[in-house]
Amino acid sequence: MACVNRHIASTPTSSSDEHLQARRLASSTRDQNLHDRNTLGRPLLTHARHRVRISASLWKTFNMAPSATIDTAPAVGGTAVVPKEASHSKHGHELQNKTPLQAMSHGDVVLAGIPKFPDFASQRQWQLEHMAAAFRHWSREGYVEGMSGHISVRDPEIHDAFWTNPLGKHFGLLKASDMILVNLDGAVIGGNRTKPPNTAGFLIHAAVHKARPDVHAVCHCHSMYGKAWSVFGRRLEMLTQDACKFRGDAHSVYNSYGGVVLGPEEGEMIAEALGPKGKACILRNHGLLTVGQTVDEAAFLYTSMERQCRVQLLAEAAAANGLPKVLVTDEEAQFNFDVESDPEICYCEFQVYYDLEDELSGGAFKN
Structure with a gap:
């Protein structure tokens, strides 16, 4: 629908007039919500695109902090407010010629980033150990859903093959030696031979690895909140600092569902939805990748x-x-993205989980 510009309190009004406007607007909103619930059995999830301007005193009426005129955009379930500019003008959006990891490390000591290896064998073992730790962390987070869910890691030497987890083993029990090496044609060429890989897992991961040679690892699972949000077929909003690592092309929605993945077409369409720059994809009615x-x-x-x-x-x-949602501004979201989505930063973020799994298991997952 066409964009509608609505100007509330665009001309000088008295305080009592603004309070009357506020009561009328609140009453209208309640009536509309009631109508939506009565006719659909749930809140209406799609609205015409609109921009609303609210004066500072009228904003107070809604028990919100005073604000200058603000632009709003539609969102599921309510209004999303995007401030025109940062909360104040003294944000330091500069890395001062430092890498994100250097900027995050205060003082002379900088966190160690992604390690280098003298040979493929040592790099391969390191990858498998960290892969097993990731599964155990997933188990602790409650992501286990029977046999569903898989991680793949491209082999450092054989680039057209990846390691993945066996079908039918609990995430919390996985070790480095449990992983299976399968090539992009589907042949098992190494690793554990006692259990098969997951067919759906192979088809999804093979398609992503083929489409994205820059990608070395793929994670997919059916975790609760990812599944719940996926039913809306919508991208995440930049609600928080942490959401900004998925800004712009960094995440997408695969807005289709074809059942359990048992054919190559579904994997290929998921890879296409991820795109050439994507870090994540919401799979509608399915989960996250x-x-x-x-x-x-x-x-x-x-x-x-x-x-x-x-x-x-x-x-x-x-x-x-x-209650309106106040989104992170584009400028702040971009700065957060540049820092928090950095591969070295994300690697270091995971090390706190790795260290915990190492401590709690006594290093058992490394075998």
């Missing part, structure tokens, strides 16, 4: 996206009662 240069990055992005889906659902519940 994330990618990275390391399994650590992909696993951290998965956990982060799952939590942002939970935040989005909580925010939508509040917004359904008419």
Whole structure:
């Protein structure tokens, strides 16, 4: 529908007039919400695109902090408010010629980033250990859904093959030696031979690895909040600092569902939806998928996206009662993206989980 410009209090009015306008607007909103619920059995989820301008005193009437004129955009369940500019003008959006990891590390000591290896064998073992730790972290997060869910890591030497988890083993029990090496044609060429890989997992991961040679790890699971948010077929909003790592082309929606993936076409369409720059994809009625240069990055992005889906659902519940959502500005979102989506940063973010799994298991997952 065409964009509608509505100007509330565009001419000088008295305080009593503004309060009257506020009461009328609130009453109208309640009546519309009641109508939507009565006719559909749930809040109306699509609205005409609109921009609303609210004066500072009228904004107070809604028990919100005073604000200058603000632009709003439509959102599921309520209004999303995007400030025209940052909350104040003294934000330091500069890395001062430092890498994101250097900027995040205060003082002379900088966190160690992604390690280098003298040979393929040591890099391969390191990848498998971190892959097993990622699964155990997923188990602790409650992502286990029977046999569903898989991670793949491209082999450092054989680039047209990847390691993946066996079908039918609990995430919390997986070790490095459990992983299976399968090539992009579907042949098992190494690793564990006691259990098969997941067919759906192979088809999805093979398609992504073929389409994205820059990707070294892919994570997919059916976690609760990712599944719940996926039913809307919508991208995440930039509600929080943590959401900004998925800004712009960094995440997308695969807005289709073809059942359990048992044919190559579905995997190919998921890879296409992810796009050439995507770090994550919301699979409608299905779950989430994330990618990275390391399994650590992909696993951290998965956990982060799952939590942002939970935040989005909580925010939508509040917004359904008419409480506007204040989004991160584009400038701040871009700066956060540049820092927090950096592969070295995401790698280091996962190390706190890796260290915990190492401590709690006594290193058992490394075998």
